[in-house]
Amino acid sequence: MKFITVDSYEKLSRKAASVIAAQVVQKNDCVLGLATGSSPVGTYKQLIEWYKKGDLDFSAVTSVNLDEYVGLDGENDQSYRYFMNVNLFDHINIDKAKTFVPDGKADDPKLEGEIYDARIKELGGIDLQLLGIGLDGHIGFNEPDSVFTKETHVVDLHESTIKANARFFENEADVPRKAITMGMLSIMQAKKVLLIANGANKKEILEKAFFGPIDPRVPASILQLHPDLTVIYSEN
Numbered sequence: 307m308k309f310i311t312v313d314s315y316e317k318l319s320r321k322a323a324s325v326i327a328a329q330v331v332q333k334n335d336c337v338l339g340l341a342t343g344s345s346p347v348g349t350y351k352q353l354i355e356w357y358k359k360g361d362l363d364f365s366a367v368t369s370v371n372l373d374e375y376v377g378l379d380g381e382n383d384q385s386y387r388y389f390m391n392v393n394l395f396d397h398i399n400i401d402k403a404k405t406f407v408p409d410g411k412a413d414d415p416k417l418e419g420e421i422y423d424a425r426i427k428e429l430g431g432i433d434l435q436l437l438g439i440g441l442d443g444h445i446g447f448n449e450p451d452s453v454f455t456k457e458t459h460v461v462d463l464h465e466s467t468i469k470a471n472a473r474f475f476e477n478e479a480d481v482p483r484k485a486i487t488m489g490m491l492s493i494m495q496a497k498k499v500l501l502i503a504n505g506a507n508k509k510e511i512l513e514k515a516f517f518g519p520i521d522p523r524v525p526a527s528i529l530q531l532h533p534d535l536t537v538i539y540s541e542n
C-alpha cells in the first residue's frame with residue numbers, strides 16, 4: 307500500500323487526477339470505476355481541465371460507478387447518475403452509452419445487482435477503481451457489517467451515512483434510506499485501487515481502516531489485502 311499525505315485538497319485532487327490520467331493514457335479503452343461524493347469533485351475538475359487542453363481522450367473509456375440511491379432515477383438531481391453527468395461526463399468526450407451506474411429504479415434490485423456484476427465481468431473487470439471513504443469506513447455503500455458482501459447488492463444506509471449525506475439534500479428526511487452498491491469482489495478485483503480522503507474528520511477512520519485489523523465492521527480495511535492500493539489523504 308502507498309499512503310500519500312498532502313497538505314491541500316488541490317494537491318490531493320491533482321495527484322488523484324494524475325493517476326487516472328496515466329491510466330487513460332496507458333490504456334485508452336480502460337474501464338474506470340468511479341465514485342461520487344465531495345472527495346472526487348476536485349479530481350474530476352482537474353481531469354476536465356486536462357481534457358479541454360487536449361491532453362486526455364476519453365472516447366474509448368468505459369466507466370462503472372460504485373453506487374446509486376434506491377428510488378432515484380437519473381433525472382433526479384440527487385441521484386449519482388446526475389452527479390456524474392454534471393461533475394464529469396457532460397464535460398469530456400466519454401460515450402455516455404459506456405458509462406454505467408446501478409439503476410436505482412430497477413423493479414428487481416437483486417437482478418439489477420446480478421446484471422451489474424455480469425457487465426463488469428464482461429468488460430474484463432475494472433482497471434482502476436476510485437474510492438472515497440465514509441466516516442464509518444464504508445466504501446461504495448458497503449456499510450459496517452459482520453461480513454463482507456461480495457456481490458452488488460441493496461443496503462440499508464447507516465444513520466451516520468444518512469446524516470453525512472444530508473448536506474446534499476434540503477432535509478435529512480429526504481435522504482434515501484437504501485442504496486444499491488457494488489460489492490467487495492468487483493472492488494477487490496480491480497487491477498488498481500485509488501482511495502482519496504480529505505478533512506481532519508477522516509483521520510481516525512483512515513487509521514482504523516489501513517493500520518488496524520481487517521474487519522467487516524470497518525469495510526475499507528479489506529483493501530489492505532489489495533496488491534495495488536494507493537491512498538491519498540489531505541487533512542485540509
Ligand code: F6R
Nearest residue numbers: 341342343344345438439440446
Ligand atoms: C460514493 C461512495 C461513498 C463516498 C463516501 C465518502 O459513490 O461510494 O462511499 O465515497 O461516502 O463521501 P465524501 O467524499 O462525500 O466524504
